[in-house]
Amino acid sequence: MSSHDIPEENLPAEQATHERGRGAVSVADERNPFADPGLPPHEHRIQDVDERAAKRSERTVALLFTVSMLATLGFIASYVTIPVDKSTYIFPIGHINALNFALGLTLGVALFAIGAGAVHWARTLMSDVEVADERHPIEASPEVRAKVHADFKQGAKESALGRRKLIRNTMLGALTLVPLTGVVLLRDLGPLPGTSLRHTLWAKGKRLVNMNTHQPLRPEDLTVGSLTFAMPDGLKETDENFQTEIAKAALMIVRLQPGDIKDKRELDWGHEGIVAFSKICTHVGCPVSLYEQQTHHALCPCHQSTFDLSDGARVIFGPAGHALPQLRIGVDSEGYLQALGDFEEPVGPAFWERG
Ligand code: FES
Structure with a gap:
């Protein structure tokens, strides 16, 4: 009803x-x-x-x-x-x-x-009668609108914009050009990375040098469970481009029991359980620096991305989108650890599209 x-x-x-x-x-x-x-x-x-x-x-x-x-x-x-x-x-x-x-x-x-x-x-049972909240009209009265219109016309007339075309045109030119200053400043954001992240100093035959002692590394220098940071032989802190190159080439080397390595490719790319991964986090590029020996987990301190170094350094926690790239290594004729080529994928933040 x-x-x-x-x-x-x-x-x-x-x-x-x-x-x-x-x-x-x-x-x-x-x-x-x-x-x-x-x-x-x-x-x-x-x-x-x-x-x-x-x-x-x-x-x-x-x-x-x-x-x-x-x-x-x-x-x-x-x-x-x-x-x-x-x-x-x-x-x-x-x-x-x-x-x-x-x-x-x-x-x-x-x-x-x-x-x-x-x-x-x-x-x-409770009342369900709808109640309207009455409000005053929000539009301005016709008198107010007429006054605003008249004031605007009066202002335009007093500025003489219609009569002084030279001022009007130069003012429009100035207002159009001034935003371009902001566009020019975009250049200071720096060059696009291009393919620079696809190449590092690692190349076939390049020895792995301890980042602290600056000595080339031998397999016997690395004990099971140890974590060592390395850089390419020949790179010196006094080099002009040291910061740029170390930011791409920094390595994290761990020695695992070969039987603990779950990823077959990881095992093949290492040497007797010694495996080398990029130290640059694939989230936004902080250096991964904490290692838990028992679990083989490496942790990035910035946002807690965690990588399993016994399983291809895949991400097991945190915002990183990709595993840490692995460097293929071997031993040269003098018994030193050496790279067998460059990384096969870009190092660092995954947002540079690895395609
Ligand atoms: S930079 Fe490593 S987790 Fe964000």
């Missing part, structure tokens, strides 16, 4: 008043796009017009609250009576702790019944 079917004198006073305010849009308002369109017709619920239906809803709400009370009592009784270590079989879950099950079930029912009762009460 809709409000249109109920005579106004049969409605509650509050709703009758409200009904009179609905849809009262005058002909003048229809021409005004800012006029209040009024509320849509109010639909009465069955409980609003039928006392027996309202009573039924009342009993339903009371029943739900009663269920909640019983469930709460059940919760307390379960807590007091069920032994902590008693298990029960629940299909299809299997054996679970009886006390936990009883507490969870009773508390869940108690809370659900309160919520369901409150929702049913609000939907069926």
Whole structure:
């Protein structure tokens, strides 16, 4: 039954008043796009017009609250009576702790019944009359708009922009050109990386030099579980491009038990369990510097990316998007560790697209 079917004198006073305010849009308002369109017709619920239906809803709400009370009592009784270590079989879950099950079930029912009762009460018995919040019009009055228009015209006239075309044209030129200063400054962002990250100083036959002692490394210098940082032979801290080159070529060398290495390619690219990975994190380029011997995990201190050095340096945690690139190494005729080529993929942040 809709409000249109109920005579106004049969409605509650509050709703009758409200009904009179609905849809009262005058002909003048229809021409005004800012006029209040009024509320849509109010639909009465069955409980609003039928006392027996309202009573039924009342009993339903009371029943739900009663269920909640019983469930709460059940919760307390379960807590007091069920032994902590008693298990029960629940299909299809299997054996679970009886006390936990009883507490969870009773508390869940108690809370659900309160919520369901409150929702049913609000939907069926509380007033559902829509209320409009009347506001003053936000448009300016015709007088104010006319004054602004007149002021603008007066200002334009006094500036003589229309008459003094030379000023107007040079001003437009100046305003157009000045933003170009910002464009020129973009050059200071530096050159694009291009292919520079695809090549490092590593090449076939280049020896691995300890970054601290500056001595070429032999396999016997590295014990199982140790972590050593290395750079290419020939690179000196006094070199003009030292920072650029070390930032790409820095190596992290670990010695693992060959049997601990899960990745076959990693094993083949190393020497008797000695494997070399780029030290530059593939997230945003911090130096990876922490190593946990037991798990073979290397950690980047910047954002906690973690790489498993026994499994191709794949990422096992953190924001890095790629494994650390591995350098293929071997031993030269004099027994020193050497590179067998450059990295096969770009080092450093993965956002440079490895394609
Ligand atoms: S730079 Fe290594 S985790 Fe962000």
